[in-house]
Amino acid sequence: VSPKTTTGERTQFRGDSLETRNKIRAAAARTIARQGIRGLRVEEVAAAAGVSTSLLYYHFRSRSGLVNAAFEYASEHAPSTALRIASDSRSGYEALEGALVAELDDDPSVRDYAVVWGEVCACAVYEPEFRSVLTHITRNWRATLAGAIERGIADRSIRSDVDPQETADVLISMIEGLSVRWLAGSLDLGRARELLLLTLQPLRA
């Protein structure tokens, strides 16, 4: 085991260790989805993951290290990560639309991760220790979306005058706003999807 520090976590573990880490990250994400970050007790996450509190601290060092790791876990499991897979028979536009619409879904496996994302953003307003991971993950997400947009421009499913970076930033902001409203109960899920499609359609070639 050679622990290397990235974004407050240790990486490069062998199989067993990786499995334990994922079990803890999944339990932390689930717990945050249920009761938020501010009510999060490290002991409870350890119990939910079936590990000791000291093993949890060994892997994640601190409560905020655990939250950041749960956030990374949630973002790794977000539907739009599918855009990173190069082989897709759909056009660039269709892949982009499909991936973004899939982010707005009442299925618990999607909703929970959206709740974790929103909760980390909300806490980052008050707790600066969440900002660097948030910025890092947002940057990756933007690169993924920009890549999908470039692919759409190349296959002529997306207009050639669209700026991939700028448009990716607009789409991320829109998804975040729609998610906030949907999860807070001030916007119906079906309506949220309609508004997303309305934002996407002008990109179409």
Next chain:
Amino acid sequence: VSPKTTTGERTQFRGDSLETRNKIRAAAARTIARQGIRGLRVEEVAAAAGVSTSLLYYHFRSRSGLVNAAFEYASEHAPSTALRIASDSRSGYEALEGALVAELDDDPSVRDYAVVWGEVCACAVYEPEFRSVLTHITRNWRATLAGAIERGIADRSIRSDVDPQETADVLISMIEGLSVRWLAGSLDLGRARELLLLTLQPLRA
């Protein structure tokens, strides 16, 4: 004094009482902007407003009544309420753009209210008692924006094929997403404004 219940609060007070209520609402909004809802102690708000805890409870009944009242206070003071004033020499488009850009501002008087708005949305995910006021205020905000868009269509500063309700909903979602990202520190304020303008400009006639 004839107390009437609207959205968990009592209204129709004479001058003195109204002043006290506003002092408490302002103190609650400021406290939420500093430390969030989940860390909010009613005693602390009472002390900041210079009133007794029992007077605070007399006016707002409960902690969630107080939070809802602070949220209403914040939304009454949001820059885009300026759109409700009919007399404006600018075109409908210019008034709309000006009001929305003003929502993204580091001035504490604007930022604090944006933080309160975001915090209520974030808490409403877990605490359903915030949802009805949130839905009610969002509906009013949408009506204000839709009215401004209609005015812009009438004075030909906004394209006639724009749907006022739908566009208002898109703009609210965009502002919420940009605010979340700006306040969480994952998006620069200047960039947030650029992205907002990018969303607004296609509305121009």
